[in-house]
Amino acid sequence: MNEMTFCQSCAMPLTAGDQRGTEADGSLSPHYCKYCYDKGKFLQDMTMEEMIAFCAPHMAKANPGMTEEQAKEQMRSFFPQLLRWKAGS
Numbered sequence: 001m002n003e004m005t006f007c008q009s010c011a012m013p014l015t016a017g018d019q020r021g022t023e024a025d026g027s028l029s030p031h032y033c034k035y036c037y038d039k040g041k042f043l044q045d046m047t048m049e050e051m052i053a054f055c056a057p058h059m060a061k062a063n064p065g066m067t068e069e070q071a072k073e074q075m076r077s078f079f080p081q082l083l084r085w086k087a088g089s
Contacts, residue, residue, distance in 0.1 A: 007033035009036035011055070011075065019033050020032070021038050022040070024040030031083055036084075048084075052075045
């Protein structure tokens with residue numbers, strides 16, 4: 001089984017090439033989705049906590065039975081492992 005690839009900014013699963021952002025040279029980003037990254041730059045200037053608050057409603061909606069607070073708790077444990085939010089990145 002292939003390992004699931006996630007956007008290294010918002011943790012959206014990247015299951016298709018058209019979901020990927022682009023690098024400055026126009027190539028597909030190996031790390032980020034099109035909602036977070038375009039032409040080699042992040043589209044939003046936000047903190048990790050702001051990203052979590054933005055993503056929580058989407059995650060809760062995509063996972064029936066999950067509350068936004070539960071989504072935030074999961075993201076707070078997962079996001080620090082993502083490339084954009086790792087300490088020192």
